[in-house]
Amino acid sequence: MSIGTPADFADGGRDGRGKPPDLFESEIRALETACQALDNGNHQDHRRALEALIREFDRVIRDMRRLINHADRTERELSRANQRLTELTRGLAYRNRHDGLTGLLNRETLIDEAEALLAVQAMALILMDIDHFKQVNDRYGHPVGDQILRDVAGAMRTLAPEDGLCGRLGGEEFAVILPGQIAGKALGCAGCIADAIRAVRRDGHPGLRVTASFGIALASAGTSFDRLYICADDALYRAKHSGRDRIEVVADCIRGLP
Numbered sequence: 001m002s003i004g005t006p007a008d009f010a011d012g013g014r015d016g017r018g019k020p021p022d023l024f025e026s027e028i029r030a031l032e033t034a035c036q037a038l039d040n041g042n043h044q045d046h047r048r049a050l051e052a053l054i055r056e057f058d059r060v061i062r063d064m065r066r067l068i069n070h071a072d073r074t075e076r077e078l079s080r081a082n083q084r085l086t087e088l089t090r091g092l093a094y095r096n097r098h099d100g101l102t103g104l105l106n107r108e109t110l111i112d113e114a115e116a117l118l119a120v121q122a123m124a125l126i127l128m129d130i131d132h133f134k135q136v137n138d139r140y141g142h143p144v145g146d147q148i149l150r151d152v153a154g155a156m157r158t159l160a161p162e163d164g165l166c167g168r169l170g171g172e173e174f175a176v177i178l179p180g181q182i183a184g185k186a187l188g189c190a191g192c193i194a195d196a197i198r199a200v201r202r203d204g205h206p207g208l209r210v211t212a213s214f215g216i217a218l219a220s221a222g223t224s225f226d227r228l229y230i231c232a233d234d235a236l237y238r239a240k241h242s243g244r245d246r247i248e249v250v251a252d253c254i255r256g257l258p
């Protein structure tokens with residue numbers, strides 16, 4: 001009985017020229033010997049061939065186990081790397097949208113969101129600027145100033161309505177956007193945040209008092225955000241120049257400015 005020739009098992013070495021060595025050379029050799037022993041050999045040849053096959057088979061199983069373990073380890077490492085990559089991507093996307101100090105939306109994101117909202121819906125814009133913040137930094141130091149900015153952001157996050165978006169426009173200037181042209185709701189929101197800012201205290205600095213000025217503007221859907229911003233900024237300017245720690249409103253952005 002013939003179960004094959006060397007050429008039937010060997011992948012390499014058929015033309016014998018320039019081919020890389022066959023990975024299964026020793027197994028193929030054992031198989032060849034076994035085939036020959038089966039065709040022509042005596043009992044002794046059969047036994048030797050069987051022993052060689054057993055040795056090769058045993059080694060192949062051990063190698064396969066090692067390979068499978070290695071593949072499992074590589075798969076686990078790949079999966080961990082993939083997870084880390086997902087976390088990094090998520091972190092980068094978060095950092096791209098948020099202000100690093102306060103965690104509120106950053107200027108670009110807030111403006112993008114506001115423009116998208118205002119294109120389809122009426123909106124209120126609350127601009128807020130902490131009063132005499134330079135003095136806070138000068139008297140109590142920059143780290144205390146930073147903490148105040150975080151406290152203010154925390155108050156905004158807690159007190160803004162659920163459908164509102166809070167952002168830091170830069171420095172000590174913040175904004176809240178609220179869907180809907182409801183002056184009462186915007187005023188109520190700004191009033192609560194103003195109260196919370198007045199209540200900010202810092203351990204070790206009993207004399208520290210913080211206030212903020214607010215400018216609110218409301219506009220109907222389709223108004224340009226630039227227009228709304230100019231109105232709110234104008235109201236904020238009036239709040240600053242009429243004594244600070246107060247709220248000024250432009251109820252209709254289209255008719256509210258000259």
Ligand SMILES: Nc1nc2c(ncn2[C@@H]2O[C@H](COP(=O)(O)OP(=O)(O)OP(=O)(O)O)[C@@H](O)[C@H]2O)c(=O)[nH]1
Binds near residue numbers: 143240
């Ligand atoms: N601690 C801290 N201070 C900042 C940060 N960004 C801006 N500032 C400070 O905010 C201060 C803003 O000062 P001004 O623009 O003069 O305004 P102000 O002193 O608040 O005065 P009014 O707005 O007119 O009431 C500057 O001293 C800036 O250095 C920040 O991230 N951390």
